[in-house]
Amino acid sequence: MPKRIHPDDMLPLTPRMLHVMLALAEGPRHGYAIMEEVETCSSGRVRVGPGTLYEALQSLQRKNLVELAPSKPEDDPRRRYHKLTELGRKVLQAEANRLSDLVQALKDKKVQFGGVGSA
Numbered sequence: 001m002p003k004r005i006h007p008d009d010m011l012p013l014t015p016r017m018l019h020v021m022l023a024l025a026e027g028p029r030h031g032y033a034i035m036e037e038v039e040t041c042s043s044g045r046v047r048v049g050p051g052t053l054y055e056a057l058q059s060l061q062r063k064n065l066v067e068l069a070p071s072k073p074e075d076d077p078r079r080r081y082h083k084l085t086e087l088g089r090k091v092l093q094a095e096a097n098r099l100s101d102l103v104q105a106l107k108d109k110k111v112q113f114g115g116v117g118s119a
Helices: 015-023 031-041 050-062 086-108
Strands: 066-069 081-084
Touching: 015 031, 015 050, 015 086, 031 050, 050 066, 081 086
Parallel strands: none
Antiparallel strands: 066 081
16 A cells, blocks of 8 residues: 655645646646746746756656646647646645745744845
8 A cells, every 4th residue: 555645745846846736726737838837926036947847847757746738639739748646746736835824934933134235
């Protein structure tokens, strides 16, 4: 019987994995659409190239967080779609909770971030 993995055991996610999983949160996407969504969600601060993207997708697939999804019949048959697995959704939620707790801890400690050159 396979060992059950708790989502918290897979944390923290690397920033690259988090961005890719976030891009898949609304449903299946093909590679180019994932790259566009990462850039859009990050307001252009994060860009993922094809090599980096497919490396991340392979890693996420090995961890059972992402899987291939059926292609759309009207689409180019070479286009591969990816989607979050049930475990992937749970891990993404656990990471969101972890990051939210971290931000709250920063606020509780009254950590303030200034602009460039602030002390």
